[in-house]
Amino acid sequence: MKLVVTEKNDAAVKIADLLGATKPKADKVFNTPVYRFEVEGEEWVTIGLRGHILEPDFAPSLIYKKRGGWEGVTAEGEALPAAVPADLPKPPFKKKKPFTADGVDLKGWKMEALPYLVYAPIEKLPKEKDIIRSLKNLAKKADSIVIATDFDREGELIGSDALACCRQVNETAPVSRARYSAFTKPEITHAFANLVPMDDDLASAGASRQDIDLIWGAVLTRYLTLVKFAGYGNVRSSGRVQTPTLAIIVERERERMAFVPEDYWVIRGAFDAGAAAGPTAGDGPEAFEAPHATARFKVEAEADAAMAHVEGAVSAKVTAVEKKRRKVPAPVPFNTTSLMAAASAEGISPARCMRIAESLYMDGYISYPRVDNTVYPDSLDLAEVVNAIAGNPAYGPYCKELLAAGPLKATRGKTETTDHPPIYPTAKATPDDLSAADYKLYNLIARRFLATLSGPATVEGTKVTLDVAGEPFVAKGDVLAEPGFRAIYPYGLKKDEQLPAMAEGATIAFNGATCTKKQTEPPARYSQGKLVQEMEKLGLGTKSTRASIIERLYQVKYVQNDPIEPSQLGIAVIEALDKFAPHITHAEMTAELEHSMDRIAEGEVTKAEVVDKSRQLLSEQLESLMPHSEEVAEALSDAVAADAYVGPCPKCGKDLQLRASHKTKSMFIGCAGWPDCDVTYPLPKGKIEAVPEKCPTCGMPQVKVTAFRSKPRVQCIDPNCPTNQEPEVVVGKCPACAERGLDKQLIARRNPRTLKRSITCENFDECQTRYPLPQYGDIIPTEEVCEHCGAPMVVIKTARGPWKLCPNFDCPGKEEEEKAKGGARRGAKRK
DNA sequence: GCAAGGTC
Incomplete structure (x- = not known):
């Protein structure tokens, strides 16, 4: 049996389809789909991985032996050579953490362990256990193995990891590599007729990237997190791509601050x-x-x-x-970056764009969304695509015109690669087939495709x-x-x-x-779309990672809003690293790494040499960082306080700060003087930002509240301020009380302690009738009563227009409504 | 509790 290993399930399907003399049979090994077919009487099987199946991590400890010096030890207890410099100080052998009796504990986050972490041995651990199990199961029975992962550096590494797994159970089967750059019959046939050996140097180049990213990321992230520990869940991350990206944002902010308007x-x-x-x-x-x-x-x-x-x-x-x-x-075909940029201009963030694109791809509506290519390959039948989407009435007449005007001619972008075609629609979709957000992106892609076949305006x-x-x-x-x-x-x-x-x-x-x-205006902040383009220009990240890296910066609260604005914390992190560890803040680190990787791939240097050199550099940067820990800690905590500051405490004069409640995970305003001062204020749901202006009525600080899908509003933090008082509104009779012959009123009001708004019966203690209400919008009573449950109907008037609803959450009418809506839209079905 | 890179 011949085993063919691909990078993803999709590729396994396509290769089986293209090579099989017989129609491939979809099968499963444990839970992994595989495809069996025959070629010239031989049994073949393809299996798709899920990208990387192994992941580098630190071996648990670094041991110093009186004879023999430093040694790394893997989980299996095998000694690993670690490039530890001879002059690395011996760890104090104490039975206390971070130093165990055996050596340095590399899993514990301790400041003292960082100089050792730089030299920690790294091992590859399984990441996709299920897939590895299936792969090994097939490899055991394989007479020969073909690695058919993507034709690039990471693909070579993924294939080499897969091969390592296979070798654990099958030491003898001959191995070869298929190199293809499109899923077409001639290309795949040619690749399998001209198999080549694995390129170990190219795989090593990829592995060195993995190691360097892990070592720098772990050491600097742990440093920034530990230097001013702010509780679990407050990681201050740093990395080869994210930190220079943050630096670009901070640099633009500095330009803006230095700008003198004329x-x-x-x-x-x-x-x-x-x-x-x-x-x-x-x-x-x-x-x-x-x-x-x-x-x-x-x-x-x-x-x-x-x-x-x-x-x-x-x-x-x-x-x-x-x-x-x-x-x-006319515009050129979409690749990942230009799609993200265009979507960003339509209010879809790059990360969201890629999530939607992935699901459209999986459902067969668009082609593979992670591409650099901006030139349609000759093998793509453009007219067939036009015909496929013409069923959408919004495109139909235009498609007809295009086809009638003669042979189709497409625009060409600057980047021509052969991995995948540019992003184009692969099936018809209408607003009824997709959720609103999914259709918005599909519509952009479909229209862009038609535009690339059109003449200039x-x-x-x-x-x-x-x-x-x-x-x-x-x-x-x-x-x-x-x-x-x-x-x-x-x-x-x-x-x-x-x-x-x-x-x-x-x-x-x-x-x-x-x-x-x-x-005159200062230079504008980056939109997320612009930033993705800037990252591409600087060689930061890849088509698959840029969106998630920007999202990460939001998650660790280094940046906020869109256009992107750095937080004080983000600025402080860049300032500290720029001063003491500047290597990590520049895009050149990536450029240098790319250069070194090319040399590894060419066989001019080894992975060990490149990684060791990087370790030395990191060691130097850490040595310059460590003596200034107090200064860095202070800068970070000042920045965090500045980000949280909303105004002075009216009782003790200390800072009022935005805080997160550990118990409820919600935000509130608390006094920095706690526990001596117990002043707190509740906050409504939604995104909260401090604003400098004081409340014009009472002089207390104000916050900007952006509730889900609504316009931001500035409000006073004091619930007792006259500006926060809402009249209580009688909305109708309580149906529960009426049933028992009582005549009680239902009243809409806001609870000043929780800020939640609800409709409550004036006889609540007895009848327990309470309906939740949306947080915002005027409540207007109606004379109507819900036909399902007898509750009084109310109208909510918001900026998005008035809407009438039955406030009863348990109303039997709600379920019917859900049923009527459900299923029709894919988006609603999915979540 | 770290990174960045694949892919779901």
């Missing part, structure tokens, strides 16, 4: 081409505004002079009319120069003359700015001018 003045004139002289009503169809030809006056006196010149003028002369047509080229630009008492004004208008790809791809399209028709030499009405003082 004043400038803008003059805008009001014109009306419908009349020969002003003043006119100025709101007719031919009225328009145009700025002075000097877009920005840097000197106020000059702006004043221009204003003085046009003062009293009632007409303007059209001195020039210029029309220019320009072509906007033609924009007609009109530039009209006007003269008002010797002062030049310039009116500009852009109109989409020929939509081209814009007919199907409206993303990022500017609205038409149509100027009224004007002839050169004509006189039109001038309705006066305004002069406005403005200030």
Whole structure:
């Protein structure tokens, strides 16, 4: 039997389909799907891994022996050579942690252990135990093994790990490597007819990346976390990719802080081409505004002079009319980065974009979403794809036009790789097939695909120069003359700015001018989409990891909001590392690593040499960091306090801070003077941010509250402040009391202690009737009563519009509603 | 309790 090992299940399916003389039979080994088929009478089986199946970790201890010096020990008790320098101080042999009698405990997070952790031996541990079990089971029976993982460095490493697992149970089966770069019959057939040996050097290059990432990440993360321990769950992480990424964000923030705004003045004139002289009503169809030809006056006196010149003028002369047509080229095919950037502009974060894309891919709606390629391969039948999605009525007519216009020709991007095709739709979907968010992304991908097959858009630009008492004004208008790809791809399209028709030499009405003082703006913060592009430019992360790395920065609270803003903690981490361990804060570390890996792959250096050199460098950086621990600790705790600060405590004057309750995992405001001062304030659900402005009514601090899917609102932290008082609203009669012949009122009110709002019976003690209410929105009673449970219906009026509901959570009507909704939408079904 | 890289 021939065993073929691929990187993912999908690849195992495709290879079986393409090579099998017989139709492959889907089977399972334990819980892992495998595919059996025959080639020239021989039995073949393909198995898909799940990416890396082994994971590096530190061996549990580092031992110093009086004879023989340092030794690493793996979990199995095998001695490993560790590149420990001879002059590394001997650990104090105490029976106390972190140093055990045997040596240094590498699993315990102790500051004193860090210099040893740098040199800790690393072993590879199983990560996907189920898959490894299935793989070994097949390998035992294999006569030969073909490693058919992806054709890149990580693929070689994944394959080499898989082979190591196979070798544990089968030492003799011959092994070869299939190298392919597309799932097409000719490509796969060729790869299996021309098998090559495994490239151990390339796999070593990948393994050195793993080791270096682990060592640097673990040492610096533990350092930052321990230097000012803030309780479990407060990890201050650092890594080869995330830290330089954070540094980019912090650098932009520094530029913004250092920015000195400059004043400038803008003059805008009001014109009306419908009349020969002003003043006119100025709101007719031919009225328009145009700025002075000097877009920005840097000197106020000059702006004043221009204003003085046009003062009293009632007409303007059209001195020039210029029309220019320009072509906007159709966009190029989507790869992962450009998809994330486009989705980010539509309000979908890169991480969310990739989660949705993964699920669309798994359900067969789009092609493989992790690609660098931006050129459709020749093997992709474009017309077939167009036909496949034409069933969506929103695309149908456009698809017809495209197909009727002759052979399809697609735009090409700059990156051409052969691993996967660019991202395109693979099946029709309509808003009824998908949840709203899934469809939004699908729609973007489908429309982008059609746009890449379309012609350019033609924009007609009109530039009209006007003269008002010797002062030049310039009116500009852009109109989409020929939509081209814009007919199907409206993303990022500017609205038409149509100027009224004007002839050169004509006189039109001038309705006066305004002069406005403005200030130059600092460079903008990065949006998540822009940051992904910047990371790609700097070689930070990969198509598969960038989104999750940005998400990680949010998770550890180094950054907040979108556009991305660093927290004080994020800034402090970068400042500390920049000062004492600058290597980790720069993208060059990755560039150097890439270079070293190329050399390992070429056989010029060994993995051990590269990793040892990196260890030495880390050791130096740690040595410069350790003596300044007090300074770093103080900077970090000051930053954390600054991030949490909301204002002064009214009782003791110390800082009021945002805090997380350990018990309920919710946020509240507490005094830094606790336990001496017991002042606390409750907070509503949602994201909370401190704002500098005090409450205009009572002078207490305020917070910005962003509840789920609603607009942010600023509110006073004091529940007793008049601004937080809501009138109690009588919404109707209590149905439970009515049943017992009592006439009791149901009242909507907010509990000042918990801030929760509910409808409660005035006779609650006896009848226990209470209905929960949404946190925000005005409550408006109605005369109606729920047909299912008899509770009074209420209308909630929010910014998103009013909606009527039965407040009873257990109302039998709710279940029916759920049933009616359920199943129709995939998104609802999934969660 | 760490990283970054695959993939679910």
